[in-house]
Amino acid sequence: MTAVVVITDLVVLAKHLRLLDLAEQRGVTPLFVFGPETPAEELARHRSDPAHPLSRIPDEGLRHVTDTSLETVLRAVTPWLREHAVRAVLNVGEVFVEAAGALAQTLGLPGPGTHAAQVCRNKVLQRLAAPALAPRWTLLDTTRSTAADGWEVFPAVLKPASRMSSSGVRAVMGPAGIRPLLPDYGADELLLLEERIEGREFSVETLVRDGSVLWAGITAKDTNESDTSFFTETGHTSPAPHLTPDQERLLLGANAEFLRSVRFGTGMSHAEFRLTTDDRVVLMEAAARPPGDAITRLWRLATGMDLDAALLDLVLGIEPVIASPRRRARQAYLDHPRGLLADVTADGVPVHWVSERGQWPDLLPIPKEAPARGHAVLVSRHHGDVLGDQSDSRGRSVSVVVDAPLDDDIDAAVLGATWSITIHTVPVEAPEEVVR
Structure with a gap:
């Protein structure tokens, strides 16, 4: 039996669930490895829901691992390699890029390659690999005791080399702004200080x-x-x-x-x-x-x-x-009030709680000259989540997806779709008021 190994996490696969149907249409069995960012209880909840695509995955076609190391991935997939003719390894998330790249190359299957996978997981390696495209940058010393010594390019940006989703990326206006930020990073994290472009x-x-x-x-x-x-x-x-x-x-x-x-x-x-x-x-x-x-x-x-x-x-x-x-499409994230997320309402645009449902809507293309349309409001948080600063991608909560003809004013189309969207919150001190 031929198969494709899909390595991912639930929050990512929720956007790519069509891979189940697409694999079956191509005559291959999809086998799934879920990583540590997938809560076991949420995975079990979706798999027990007959309306959710994950309910179609048999127990023998799924592995849930506790870390993203190559060794752990090998333990998970080796039994499959004995039972199936694996034609492909497909990674659809950030944290498994290196392990999936190494596995695919070792099996002689298409993939980005181990070198490209490693470089794309580390911003320092990216600067070294393509120096003509890099901003001016320096690596902070291991003790960070002389973090600002010799660096005169401001404004600057401080960023961890291996995080994702804009996590830990901070603007620095001058030398004095560096040291107060350092406690926010792990002692072993590699930090880049570079010119702000x-x-x-x-x-x-x-x-x-x-x-x-x-x-x-x-x-x-x-x-x-x-x-x-x-x-x-x-x-x-x-x-x-x-x-x-x-x-x-x-x-x-x-x-x-x-x-x-x-x-x-x-x-x-x-x-x-x-x-x-x-x-x-x-x-x-x-x-x-x-x-x-x-x-x-x-x-x-x-x-x-x-x-x-x-x-x-x-x-x-x-x-x-x-x-x-043939058209232009935009996803626009909304500002949100502070408090516990209670509800999201919208007139004329369907609201999808994609994180809670573990499934994104399948937005279908429309004729190129059709009027601008608001396709979906996407809620990427759960009922009862605390909404605060949008300091990285995980701090966002609600977005709207709109498309319009190429020559239309996409800004106006987005404004037209967002004016009726309301993000309802309650004070943090009143969790009983959150509608579940």
Whole structure:
């Protein structure tokens, strides 16, 4: 029996549950490894729900492991390798990138490669691999006792080398601003201090086969950096608006240069860049996996292309179906009041509690000239969660997904969809008022 091993966590797979149907359509059995970020009780709850796709996975087709090390992954998958003809290893989350990359390469299966996987998990290695794309940077000494010595480039950014979701990324205005931030990091964490690049931020999503780019799309990003000391992403627009053809070529060229520098093999990459006012392209970070948030769904709305299918086809050696943009789609995160999350309501746009349900809605593309549409309100927190600062991606709570014809005003479309959305909270001192 042929199979594909999917290595992931519940919060990520909730966006990619179509992989079950897509694998079965291609005649392969999906086998799932869930990691330590998957709560056992939530996994059990969804698997016991006949309406949830995870209920279709038999016990012998699922492993739930306690860490992300290669050794642990090997213990989980080795019995499958004896029982199935494994045709592919597919990683759809950040924390298993290195282990999945090593496993695929060792089995002689398509994947980004062990080198690319390792580099894409460490921002210091990314700076070393592609120095022409890097900002000015330094590595803080191991004791951090001389953190600011010799560094004169301010404003700057302090960031941990191996975290994700903007966790721990902080703005630093001068030498005195460094030391107060250091207790927020683990004693063994590798810290980067680098110049703060002013300019618009973009990501480039890429489908790659044997080092050749088959498709690439540019997504524009919004962050909360203008109002805070954080760099949390608050919106994505695919394809990115307000770019000249030359600027598009610069971003796509920088992305291709990075992929070459890390010898990226096969799979999907997600690289984030800043474009300065004088059109300098600077690499912020890169990942050897599908993008986060709703970006894969934005590209499906914009192009009609199914990136889940394309990703699976790549690792199975099947030619993926690709397409060009015909609409523009945006995910916009909303500001939220402080307190315990009680409810989210909206007029005319369906509300989906994606974290609680463990399942994202399947947003289908519509005709290219159809009027702007609000497709979904996505709630990424649980009832009763405390809403506070959006200091990283996990602090966000509610977003809306909208698409419109390419030439329409996407800003107006988003405003039209968000005005009726209300995030209801109650004081932290009154948890009994939370509606469950």
